[in-house]
Amino acid sequence: MDELPTLPTGRRVKLLNQNDRLFHVIIAQQFDRELIEHLCRIAEMTRAIHDARAGARFLNTVLSHKRAMLYFIQPSTRTFLSFTSACQILGMPYNDVRDTSTSSEVKGETEDDTIRVLSQYFDVIIVRHPQEGFAENMAHMLNAMPRNIPIVNGGSGKDQHPTQALLDIYTLYRNLLPSPLDCLRHDHDHNPFAGKTIAFVGDLKRGRTVRSLSYLLARYPDVRMLFVAPDELQIGEDISAYLDRHDVNYEYKADLKDVIADCDAVYMTRLQDEHDVAGESKNIDLSRFVLTADMADRFRPKLIIMHPLPRRREIDKRLDADPRAKYFDQVRNGMWIRTALMAYLFNADGTILDHYHSYYSY
């Protein structure tokens, strides 16, 4: 794994355990290419195992001795249900705190104390929080406690959403490779992103999924990234500086229709106007950042159309029936890659790998 990046606050939070294995999952930069491919492999095996009823029952026992807390203070259905589905598939009981109005916080407790209390009951805390840096702060605090457990960032502030980036790259792997099972090969050294053009479209400034995915793609030489956005919503300078440092080929673009014919994948995003301070995005013209049905005749035959969802009008609904539309597949891929991640966090990826090899030729 690469050197551990300095976190936004300037503090260096220890994110690995004593065996140099992932412990807290906070930012996309923690995932190098080897780990990404390992998790894709485990995800792919898990879904194959799950297809058989006996396999589903085996998976049900993998983490039945651990329990998870979902501390989801920011509204979310999709990510919440993706993580809880992953827990259920692995037989890991969980509980959640979603509404602080029923919590001890109304009695004047600090959030530090709340997380410390939760760490007494559970074996991992998955957090989603409006405040930037929340996940890393809690990881830092727990590192000093006698009972330390992993923090997994399920999306904090405008910052990052590392597990969304994992599901996005897993979706790309499944569609760019000749066969989705190719990412299972241990001896794999093919770079599926070499020579590929991936366009990110919409509110790139505040869409944390694009930010996180950019960090992952920077691991792959010869990928070409297009940031297609109005000036006011272009990708942040921290990202472009990172891409420069890693010699990634990227360009800014101002109209989707000019580039759609060149894309191997197009990643659409919605306007994140809940982050507006004073309705400033109301007057932005978004018409050049919509994937319309009449663009379809210029789509490449194997174009991968992605969207982190929820969507508004960035994608014409008439495209839903196009087999190149992968945004609902992404949802299901997210469940499997998070299943792989949870298994990995508790050192149970080996159990899944062994089971797969016992039952499936490969």
Added chain:
Amino acid sequence: MDELPTLPTGRRVKLLNQNDRLFHVIIAQQFDRELIEHLCRIAEMTRAIHDARAGARFLNTVLSHKRAMLYFIQPSTRTFLSFTSACQILGMPYNDVRDTSTSSEVKGETEDDTIRVLSQYFDVIIVRHPQEGFAENMAHMLNAMPRNIPIVNGGSGKDQHPTQALLDIYTLYRNLLPSPLDCLRHDHDHNPFAGKTIAFVGDLKRGRTVRSLSYLLARYPDVRMLFVAPDELQIGEDISAYLDRHDVNYEYKADLKDVIADCDAVYMTRLQDEHDVAGESKNIDLSRFVLTADMADRFRPKLIIMHPLPRRREIDKRLDADPRAKYFDQVRNGMWIRTALMAYLFNADGTILDHYHSYYSY
């Protein structure tokens, strides 16, 4: 199974799977007498199996490889807990969406997209919704998706509540037959409703449980139905037309005390004033539609007193201790019949039947 009825919207939604087995559960008309009795039988076996600890553990594995979503946008405790208890008994993990304020809908997502996303995570979606026809619309939409999963109507609009009708008829079976176990017999051809009088009392216009149960009872020759309600709240003409088409003997009545002595079962309901448009039901005199304690000396010895609950003042609380009061039994019966339905939907009714025959003489 009878011809599939045309659904209220005029659309014909495919409700069966390729083996002509129940797939989406939307309306009571989908259940014919054979299927009703089969589900009662499975329910009865399930509760017998569950009595022993080893049996409860066997049931815990029956659907442990499937997962359920309860999309309950309309307030409900009873139906929600009945379905979740059924899931728990069968070992089927579930999750719920109950409050759209924590969901993606606040970010502008359509409900179609929400259901499509949920279909990626789960194996069945049980819906309860204020909007009439919601369940069938979602079934229709999913039928066109690569990943199609069953929709179960847990109560939509003023329309129908098919699983409540199943629990009601299961309650009647358990009490009308000489022994509750009689509905277990495969060679059963006795019509327990022949010559029986069943009174429906209260807000019949808007009580969807009465509407749904009427459809089921229309399957049985020689049943006599009394609709006891103020004119403004009488049963809908769509129901009476249906009963006419099926030659069912029914009468309108305006005072419960005139008919109570003739009843084999009395099905009480509350005023559904949450459906009032302008408080129009406030001035309706309901005094003739209350089951009072002083009627008890005219009750038949085996009268079955039912209520879908919650109740207000339609039943005098002094009757609660009367062994003929079956409204709390109904609640528990609902859990078992829904357990049977879920098992049936996933083709696991045979597993329960086999287990029963291996362990119980019968």
Added chain:
Amino acid sequence: MDELPTLPTGRRVKLLNQNDRLFHVIIAQQFDRELIEHLCRIAEMTRAIHDARAGARFLNTVLSHKRAMLYFIQPSTRTFLSFTSACQILGMPYNDVRDTSTSSEVKGETEDDTIRVLSQYFDVIIVRHPQEGFAENMAHMLNAMPRNIPIVNGGSGKDQHPTQALLDIYTLYRNLLPSPLDCLRHDHDHNPFAGKTIAFVGDLKRGRTVRSLSYLLARYPDVRMLFVAPDELQIGEDISAYLDRHDVNYEYKADLKDVIADCDAVYMTRLQDEHDVAGESKNIDLSRFVLTADMADRFRPKLIIMHPLPRRREIDKRLDADPRAKYFDQVRNGMWIRTALMAYLFNADGTILDHYHSYYSY
């Protein structure tokens, strides 16, 4: 067990089952020393068993045939998650009712009917309620129903919180005894509280945890209790009368710094101003009831610092790193003692005891 005390309402509610075993858990007075030690022993064994993955899986089956309802109408995160964690550890599915706005109560149902309905679905109901005496009233009501199930008081009104008292005394046992495992010995007749001084500090009038723990400690001869509180918030006369009747040595104190050097344990509590009628506690000077960092040089070497949490400023955060601070341990102890209690209620404590003796020398 001692004679069953008369409950606050004056009614005598039957709390034992036909084998004179605990059935409803309503008040701390139900627990005598023998039962307290038995539960501590089961809790200690359970956590030892859980340490091994195979042990955790064994525990997962102990109550998999039962199901629990948490009826938590009063806000609570800590107690809720403690009970649900206990359920999860024992493999017991549960569900909850926390927000009456989604329940049938909006349709005009009485809370009696709600609990009766819940009793049809579940095997135990754990209640937390703002109304004093709610748990005992529900126990009384269910005792008259054909299907009677245990009620467990998870905190009602300003009255009592018996399971919090159990976790507090379990924490004391673990820290007062030379080895925490000593409370496992069957032949144990040592009184760990003999000659010990325990100070209760803060809002003793309305802190139900202190009230409940006082009842338990009154079971142990030669304990000395200090009630350190402003006059307006001193412990209730019902408690002092109870202690007088049981010859317990207790004193009232007005400043923590005067007594801290004498304490073997100090039990800090927060101001319960949510019970204020007209902001009457706003003007109370609490400065003499704070555990400050500069008191640390007068702490006894084995002082036990406790707090039921959530805390405000009663404990200086700089003390958190002191190994004598046990308030986060208390949280985890609560999970284990509630696990023991749930196992006991369903007669599964013997299963745990047998498992422990088969696998651990002792």
